[in-house]
Amino acid sequence: MNNFLTTINDVITDGKNSGILHLNVSNEMLEGNMLKINDKELVNFSSCSYLGLEFDPRLKAGAIKALEGYGTQFSASRAYLSSIHYQQLESKLNQLFGGYCVVTPTTTLGHISTLPVIIGEKDAVILDHQVHSSIQTATTLLKPKGIHIELLRHNRMDLLEDRIIQLSKKYEKVWYMADGIYSMYGDGAPIDAIYDLLDKYPKFNFYVDDAHGMSSFGKNGRGFVLQNHDLHERMVLTTSLNKAFASGGGAMIFPNEKMASLVRTCGGPMITSGPMQPAALGAALAAADIHLSSEIVKMQEDLQENIKYANLMIKKAGLPLIKELNSPVFFIGVCLPKVGYQLIKRMLDDGYYTNLGAFPAVPMKNTGVRFTITRLHTFKQIEGMITSMARHFDEVLTEQNITRDQIYKAFKIDNPGETNTEDTFQPIIKPSNLILEKYQSITEIKKDEWDTIFKGKGSFDYEGLLFLEKTFKNNSLIENNWEFDYLIVKDKSQRVVLATFFTTALCKDDMLSHETISHKIEMIRKTSDPYYLTSLMVMTGSLLTEGGHVYVNEKSEYKKQAYNELYWMASALMKKYNAGSIMLRDFDDGNAELDKAMLGNGYFKTQMPERNVHQDLTWTNETEFIASLTHKARKHFRGQILKHVNLIECEVVKNPTEEQVKHWYKLYNHIKGSSFKLNTFDLPIKLFENIANSPNWEVLSIKLKTGENQNERKEVAVVFNYKSGDVYNAIFIGVDKSEQYEINVYRQALYQVILRANYLKCSSINLGFTASLEKRRMGADAYKTVAYMQANDHFNAAVIESMQISSNQSVNVYEGENAVN
Amino acid sequence: MLITQLELNTFNNNSRLQILSDKSLFVCEVKLTKGFKLELYSIYNYFVEVLVDNMGNTLDVKPLTLSYVANFYCRNFDLDKEI
Numbered sequence: 001m002n003n004f005l006t007t008i009n010d011v012i013t014d015g016k017n018s019g020i021l022h023l024n025v026s027n028e029m030l031e032g033n034m035l036k037i038n039d040k041e042l043v044n045f046s047s048c049s050y051l052g053l054e055f056d057p058r059l060k061a062g063a064i065k066a067l068e069g070y071g072t073q074f075s076a077s078r079a080y081l082s083s084i085h086y087q088q089l090e091s092k093l094n095q096l097f098g099g100y101c102v103v104t105p106t107t108t109l110g111h112i113s114t115l116p117v118i119i120g121e122k123d124a125v126i127l128d129h130q131v132h133s134s135i136q137t138a139t140t141l142l143k144p145k146g147i148h149i150e151l152l153r154h155n156r157m158d159l160l161e162d163r164i165i166q167l168s169k170k171y172e173k174v175w176y177m178a179d180g181i182y183s184m185y186g187d188g189a190p191i192d193a194i195y196d197l198l199d200k201y202p203k204f205n206f207y208v209d210d211a212h213g214m215s216s217f218g219k220n221g222r223g224f225v226l227q228n229h230d231l232h233e234r235m236v237l238t239t240s241l242n243k244a245f246a247s248g249g250g251a252m253i254f255p256n257e258k259m260a261s262l263v264r265t266c267g268g269p270m271i272t273s274g275p276m277q278p279a280a281l282g283a284a285l286a287a288a289d290i291h292l293s294s295e296i297v298k299m300q301e302d303l304q305e306n307i308k309y310a311n312l313m314i315k316k317a318g319l320p321l322i323k324e325l326n327s328p329v330f331f332i333g334v335c336l337p338k339v340g341y342q343l344i345k346r347m348l349d350d351g352y353y354t355n356l357g358a359f360p361a362v363p364m365k366n367t368g369v370r371f372t373i374t375r376l377h378t379f380k381q382i383e384g385m386i387t388s389m390a391r392h393f394d395e396v397l398t399e400q401n402i403t404r405d406q407i408y409k410a411f412k413i414d415n416p417g418e419t420n421t422e423d424t425f426q427p428i429i430k431p432s433n434l435i436l437e438k439y440q441s442i443t444e445i446k447k448d449e450w451d452t453i454f455k456g457k458g459s460f461d462y463e464g465l466l467f468l469e470k471t472f473k474n475n476s477l478i479e480n481n482w483e484f485d486y487l488i489v490k491d492k493s494q495r496v497v498l499a500t501f502f503t504t505a506l507c508k509d510d511m512l513s514h515e516t517i518s519h520k521i522e523m524i525r526k527t528s529d530p531y532y533l534t535s536l537m538v539m540t541g542s543l544l545t546e547g548g549h550v551y552v553n554e555k556s557e558y559k560k561q562a563y564n565e566l567y568w569m570a571s572a573l574m575k576k577y578n579a580g581s582i583m584l585r586d587f588d589d590g591n592a593e594l595d596k597a598m599l600g601n602g603y604f605k606t607q608m609p610e611r612n613v614h615q616d617l618t619w620t621n622e623t624e625f626i627a628s629l630t631h632k633a634r635k636h637f638r639g640q641i642l643k644h645v646n647l648i649e650c651e652v653v654k655n656p657t658e659e660q661v662k663h664w665y666k667l668y669n670h671i672k673g674s675s676f677k678l679n680t681f682d683l684p685i686k687l688f689e690n691i692a693n694s695p696n697w698e699v700l701s702i703k704l705k706t707g708e709n710q711n712e713r714k715e716v717a718v719v720f721n722y723k724s725g726d727v728y729n730a731i732f733i734g735v736d737k738s739e740q741y742e743i744n745v746y747r748q749a750l751y752q753v754i755l756r757a758n759y760l761k762c763s764s765i766n767l768g769f770t771a772s773l774e775k776r777r778m779g780a781d782a783y784k785t786v787a788y789m790q791a792n793d794h795f796n797a798a799v800i801e802s803m804q805i806s807s808n809q810s811v812n813v814y815e816g817e818n819a820v821n
Numbered sequence: 822m823l824i825t826q827l828e829l830n831t832f833n834n835n836s837r838l839q840i841l842s843d844k845s846l847f848v849c850e851v852k853l854t855k856g857f858k859l860e861l862y863s864i865y866n867y868f869v870e871v872l873v874d875n876m877g878n879t880l881d882v883k884p885l886t887l888s889y890v891a892n893f894y895c896r897n898f899d900l901d902k903e904i
Binding site: 308316 | 822823824828831832833835836839840843
């Protein structure tokens with residue numbers, strides 16, 4: 001499973017284990033909006049049948065009539081035969097919408113039938129970031145044709161207009177795909193503004209899914225989108241018949257007969273998939289009659305009264321409603337999944353069933369309680385549910401150490417009760433048993449104290465961090481300026497419970513993406529925008545360190561509280577520096593307890609490249625070293641390394657010349673430019689100059705013996721190392737790639753690092769990420785490493801996700817050995 | 822939760838009846854001609870009047886001012902003496 005699926009699985013499984021997801025209704029018969037789960041009577045606040053038509057006797061009678069007439073199914077492709085109901089229903093829907101309708105078994109199949117037919121190879125598609133996943137899925141069918149698809153930040157009409165102007169220069173049609181009412185927050189597309197754009201730009205076309213607006217809004221219930229407009233000549237309206245329409249299937253409404261006919265004849269599932277069942281068609285016919293009568297007005301009014309009452313109650317209860325609208329979908333922000341689990345569970349105990357709005361439908365930090373209001377609810381039920389939520393809300397927040405202010409900030413909405421912005425940097429309930437120490441430079445911390453914890457852990461002991469602070473400050477390029485922050489959490493006896501350091505730096509959002517994706521993005525960075533898909537990231541550790549950046553005293557009874565401080569600090573830094581994401585990194589994989597805690601706090605787990613550590617340096621000569629390798633590795637070592645070792649010469653460089661440092665930088669760039677495994681910005685030359693003058697770093701220079709005179713020997717590789725305690729850290733490498741050599745320079749360099757560490761009597765070597773196979777062959781152990789990520793929003797991640805390589809595109813990516821780091 | 826007079830005004834008659842049934846106390850009724858009647862309810866600090874026809878159908882539900890209640894429902898009520 002990839003990271004994305006793993007995260008979804010973790011979130012859903014966690015919800016399932018908490019007793020709020022994957023539930024089963026136990027009723028044989030339903031009465032109105034009541035249902036039973038685990039024998040408990042609950043009021044259902046999750047139904048999308050907003051008008052409650054599913055219990056209308058006319059719909060039931062319509063279904064029975066069709067069922068008796070045609071049986072349980074009429075199994076024929078619509079390309080051959082359609083039951084009488086289809087023609088009747090499409091005719092009624094034409095009248096209802098004022099367009100040309102094609103009914104499909106589901107809305108998803110409707111999109112799959114429609115998009116490949118109406119969108120041509122010379123068209124461009126703009127997807128709203130929050131457009132329903134069924135449209136996003138259908139657009140993947142366009143990718144193999146090479147159709148240009150891009151994402152737009154949610155409802156940003158200013159950006160949309162700009163993209164229409166730009167894309168119109170190159171493409172025949174520019175399609176914008178959106179929802180009428182969005183299924184999570186219940187907010188609507190800015191329809192008036194979109195119609196203005198349709199009138200203004202002749203190449204602009206609109207494809208909209210109004211599933212959640214159907215029936216509840218507009219004349220004859222034709223939906224949210226058409227409540228104040230007629231169908232535009234360059235617009236396709238799609239909707240669902242199994243929400244408020246209470247029957248089944250989807251409806252695609254086209255502005256002209258030609259387009260409808262094309263989809264009916266060429267839409268894949270229209271030919272190859274089965275039709276809707278007669279019962280659903282019969283119910284839909286009855287629903288259409290109700291919609292075409294004046295009765296629908298009263299139903300819509302009743303629903304609106306309930307929605308109005310729910311809005312009033314929420315306001316009185318002071319709950320953080322994310323968007324106040326007249327739509328039947330409500331979303332109360334709770335920020336983190338763990339808060340959502342608890343709140344929904346308590347409401348279940350009180351007799352109210354609501355939904356968890358969580359990842360991937362919304363970003364991790366934008367978790368909420370989603371509920372829907374239907375015409376069947378009474379005011380008493382609505383008030384009861386909201387009172388229950390309000391009663392538990394603050395209690396759960398207190399238990400989970402979350403503030404209302406945090407919630408409002410996570411959703412970027414004004415906090416009506418905000419008084420002091422400083423609160424955002426400190427938990428409201430301060431753990432009385434802990435002492436927090438926060439610093440902005442390592443110089444503010446006692447050297448002994450820091451090194452007692454971190455010496456021998458990596459290149460981030462006191463001197464190592466002093467070096468980084470000096471190097472990554474006051475540089476011309478933004479990516480080379482890092483912010484440093486330190487956190488030490490102690491108990492009352494001054495024992496350290498947790499310690500770590502954070503750096504905040506501009507990172508490439510595809511840092512951990514597949515190399516093919518990074519290669520594609522790099523092309524854009526090279527040609528147009530060097531900062532495309534980059535954002536500030538707060539991380540534990542830094543881009544130039546690896547290993548256990550977060551020290552935790554596992555025996556401390558305050559471990560959990562200390563972790564809470566870590567989350568708080570990370571969030572505070574994210575706000576302080578206006579960063580887009582947080583990465584808590586370099587944790588060993590397989591810690592289920594930590595995974596669960598991180599998930600509850602809104603962090604999803606992502607795999608990092610394996611971390612390689614050489615831990616067997618007890619040998620005293622070459623024979624013993626070879627004996628320490630596996631049988632297979634011995635063969636490789638003898639044949640690929642030992643055989644050529646006499647052709648190279650390695651030295652620890654002291655006082656290098658300016659020219660030599662420049663040459664190192666060149667070698668570094670050779671290998672950096674050829675690998676996207678861990679895609680980061682290029683390191684600055686200042687780093688190399690500082691290394692050259694630092695007593696704590698060692699530079700191993702590997703030269704190829706090309707002649708008798710040593711001065712003529714060619715420097716073909718250089719390894720930059722940092723020694724901390726008795727641990728040797730090979731931080732990064734440079735290799736000459738300008739020509740093919742008889743020997744594998746990278747392998748020779750790796751061996752020289754091992755020899756040097758052995759000579760220095762080190763206990764282990766941190767060999768960094770990537771190139772695990774090469775390192776394992778030299779006796780290193782590979783450790784599965786994970787990071788926990790949190791993002792302000794998922795827009796950039798979604799853009800990267802959408803950059804799948806289509807079948808007709810080829811990307812050449814260097815797959816060979818990699819940098820040490 | 823308290824529904825103010827102003828808030829009650831934003832709802833239609835059916836909704837107002839729902840609110841009445843959940844939150845009000847019946848005060849009294851005044852018989853009118855032809856079987857019609859007026860019912861007076863109190864919600865927290867204000868009154869609501871319901872007009873019912875001879876079939877028991879609700880024709881109107883409206884919040885009242887205190888002076889209207891005093892004048893109409895308490896004809897002998899002397900404000901100067903009682904308050």
